[in-house]
Amino acid sequence: MQEKELITRIKNVQLKAKYLVTDVLVGEYKSSFHGQGMEFSEVREYIPGDDIRAIDWNVTARMDFPFIKKFSEERELTMFILVDLSSSQEFGSSEYLKHEIATELSAVLSYLALNNNDKVGLILFTDKIEKFIPAKKGKTNIWKIVREILSFKPENKSTNISVALEFLLNITKKKAIVFLISDFIAKDYDKSLKMVSKKHDLTTIKIVDPNENKLPEVGIVILEDSETGELIEIDTYDKKSMEAYQELKNQENIKFQKFIKSNKIDYLEINTSKPYIKDLVKFFKVKEKR
Known part of the structure; x- marks a missing residue:
């Protein structure tokens, strides 16, 4: 991406984020997250x-x-935004890729922090920490955050959510607001997620695409796991094969939802095909009452 194009994209994301960050959203955010005393x-x-x-x-x-x-x-709080940059984030069947929604959402959250005089930091990860921006205040820091998410090219493709969570636990001892943005196509992060949720105010944000689990009826297809590279052969004309595939995906989602609920971890699902601000406001309203 050329520098001129990058700057234009950063400005566009920031303009949209500012437009989306209404007084109502700012108020709901402030009511949902309280100071240290x-x-x-x-x-x-x-x-x-x-x-x-x-x-x-x-x-x-x-x-x-x-x-x-x-x-x-004592209002001053620190926010950390953890963004999954694995290759599955580049999927998109509607107007936006999952990665694009993650970028825009990160900008919105950053402006909420700015409006409440809170610090905000960024952790970009795959199966390793790709980039870390320490928590700071100010518009310059938000520009840097948006720029990195838009332009950063990760070295790796797979996901290890635990790596990001453990890194967070090591860099901050004081309670922070944490937003974990991912599609959660990963394994073995349960323990780390529970540890972070006990120490920090954690919100998991799952970005989903309406068609990511649907297969077209074209006969034999070879599916490659976008993160592990594993190949799976499925006959899309075979009803049983398709039902088995959908059931597998459904069970994975049910398992994830049960884990989140049983551990009382805040959760927000964002669909790439729908506007998400109303869902974000609703989430903050519910959180405020807890």
């Missing part, structure tokens, strides 16, 4: 109806008039 901000004169437990007795004694302490939420 309350901190003292100032004292003011007591007004009838104020909580008497907040009276500052030292100031009251000096001024010979009741004053109370005011506290505000």
